[in-house]
Amino acid sequence: MEQTERERPAERGWTVRAGGREDFPAVVEVVGEALLASDEREVSRERLAPLLAEDGYGRLLLAVEADRAGRGEPSGDERAVGDGRVIGSVNAFSFRMAVPGGIRPVAGVTGVGVWPTRRRQGVLTALMRRQLADIRDRGENLAALWASEGAIYGRFGYALANSEYRSSIRVEHARLRPDAPRDPGLSTELVRASGARADLERVHATVASVQTGRLQRSPAFWDAALRDTPDTREGRSSLKAVVVSGADGPRGYALYRTLRKGEDGNRASLHVEEITATSPAAWTALYEHLFTRDLVARVDFASVAQDDPLQYLLTDPTRLATTFDDALWLRLVDVPAALAERSYAAPVDVVLEVADRHAPWNAGRWHLRADRSGAACEATVAAPDLSLDVSRLGAAHLGGNALTGYLRTGLLTEHTPGAVNLLDTALSRPEAPFCDQDF
Numbered sequence: 001m002e003q004t005e006r007e008r009p010a011e012r013g014w015t016v017r018a019g020g021r022e023d024f025p026a027v028v029e030v031v032g033e034a035l036l037a038s039d040e041r042e043v044s045r046e047r048l049a050p051l052l053a054e055d056g057y058g059r060l061l062l063a064v065e066a067d068r069a070g071r072g073e074p075s076g077d078e079r080a081v082g083d084g085r086v087i088g089s090v091n092a093f094s095f096r097m098a099v100p101g102g103i104r105p106v107a108g109v110t111g112v113g114v115w116p117t118r119r120r121q122g123v124l125t126a127l128m129r130r131q132l133a134d135i136r137d138r139g140e141n142l143a144a145l146w147a148s149e150g151a152i153y154g155r156f157g158y159a160l161a162n163s164e165y166r167s168s169i170r171v172e173h174a175r176l177r178p179d180a181p182r183d184p185g186l187s188t189e190l191v192r193a194s195g196a197r198a199d200l201e202r203v204h205a206t207v208a209s210v211q212t213g214r215l216q217r218s219p220a221f222w223d224a225a226l227r228d229t230p231d232t233r234e235g236r237s238s239l240k241a242v243v244v245s246g247a248d249g250p251r252g253y254a255l256y257r258t259l260r261k262g263e264d265g266n267r268a269s270l271h272v273e274e275i276t277a278t279s280p281a282a283w284t285a286l287y288e289h290l291f292t293r294d295l296v297a298r299v300d301f302a303s304v305a306q307d308d309p310l311q312y313l314l315t316d317p318t319r320l321a322t323t324f325d326d327a328l329w330l331r332l333v334d335v336p337a338a339l340a341e342r343s344y345a346a347p348v349d350v351v352l353e354v355a356d357r358h359a360p361w362n363a364g365r366w367h368l369r370a371d372r373s374g375a376a377c378e379a380t381v382a383a384p385d386l387s388l389d390v391s392r393l394g395a396a397h398l399g400g401n402a403l404t405g406y407l408r409t410g411l412l413t414e415h416t417p418g419a420v421n422l423l424d425t426a427l428s429r430p431e432a433p434f435c436d437q438d439f
């Protein structure tokens with residue numbers, strides 16, 4: 001494939017190489033500056049080091065300037081980066097995600113940043129290309145990320161794969177329906193979050209094994225989720241856990257903090273960082289705890305799925321203020337392998353013509369045949385039923401978006417009438433995808 005001038009890094013005086021633990025301080029400096037993070041790099045290093053160490057720092061990729069000749073003295077910040085200095089980086093966590101069909105390895109792309117005075121020279125493009133090849137070599141068929149800006153990643157084949165929301169309700173409107181499922185056999189306990197870790201892990205593991213989009217949470221990510229230091233509190237209380245249990249153990253939890261000031265004089269708000277449960281009655285019990293705490297005016301939920309249970313359980317769901325928050329970006333790194341390892345809701349037999357500028361091994365025609373017993377996806381020379389960019393497959397892969405939307409807006413081409421509709425039916429899922437894990 002022909003490269004543009006920007007895509008020939010050697011000609012611009014920098015190269016891409018694998019990084020390691022020793023590069024970590026330089027990476028924190030570059031990404032911290034790129035993301036306009038606070039100047040407390042030590043806090044960032046302390047927060048990130050355990051997460052990166054869990055993966056052995058083996059997935060760091062760096063853009064490194066060959067030398068500083070002719071560039072003048074480095075500034076104070078740059079000096080920390082040193083000679084042969086790092087001007088850009090990308091990294092990835094080795095996650096396992098619940099996707100349609102089971103739990104699969106997924107590269108969780110993270111730590112993307114380019115030194116401000118080296119932007120728009122193709123550094124990210126070179127890093128992304130190398131990273132996609134590395135991810136494929138590791139046998140991961142999917143990559144996922146949370147984007148700082150939505151305009152960055154579409155060109156690299158990623159697409160929004162779901163929708164997640166912030167929601168908020170005033171307690172006087174937070175009445176649950178009389179027929180909301182209630183189980184007198186359940187008990188509810190409030191504790192410091194760190195004291196309930198075993199229960200939280202158990203509930204989370206159950207949910208994360210079945211809810212599409214969920215990541216299996218590792219010990220270091222649990223440490224991060226339960227981190228309760230002044231920088232994580234943002235003026236709120238310590239992190240609390242309310243745990244709902246039955247005879248067989250924990251069935252649901254909410255992690256929340258309180259803020260004892262606000263628009264209602266002395267009344268507080270509750271900020272729910274996570275809430276999940278394994279049974280309908282446990283959801284009801286969690287909401288009843290949150291909505292009946294004394295001195296509370298409002299309950300805010302930091303992140304909920306499109307099919308969040310609360311909207312169904314409220315007597316008046318119109319009182320729930322819901323705002324689009326963010327969404328996970330997904331990319332098929334190996335198109336035939338990702339399509340073959342997925343499950344399908346209905347039989348489908350379709351030839352896809354895929355365009356992929358940054359992962360050329362995906363470009364071409366793929367014959368996808370699937371039914372409820374399994375799927376196969378192989379290269380073909382047959383005429384395509386539809387032609388599309390690889391990013392469209394990322395959008396639809398978790399069942400959170402229909403390809404029909406792209407067809408209607410002219411952003412994919414259907415050669416066989418009805419092919420997109422049939423593929424959408426096969427890709428559809430009964431539940432909305434949700435990823436509770438920031439990374």
Ligand SMILES: CC(=O)SCCNC(=O)CCNC(=O)[C@H](O)C(C)(C)COP(=O)(O)OP(=O)(O)OC[C@H]1O[C@@H](n2cnc3c(N)ncnc32)[C@H](O)[C@@H]1OP(=O)(O)O
Binds near residue numbers: 109145146
């Ligand atoms: C998963 C995560 O970690 S999300 C965090 C992402 N990081 C940040 O937002 C930190 C601040 N931003 C940066 O560090 C850089 O601007 C980056 C990493 C976003 C881009 O790095 P660059 O080296 O400038 O990208 P590169 O030169 O390869 O640009 C490739 C193309 O993307 C475009 N592009 C890059 N960044 C953006 C952006 N933020 N918005 C819109 N377009 C962008 C460029 O214009 C270019 O397009 P073109 O080829 O059509 O001219």
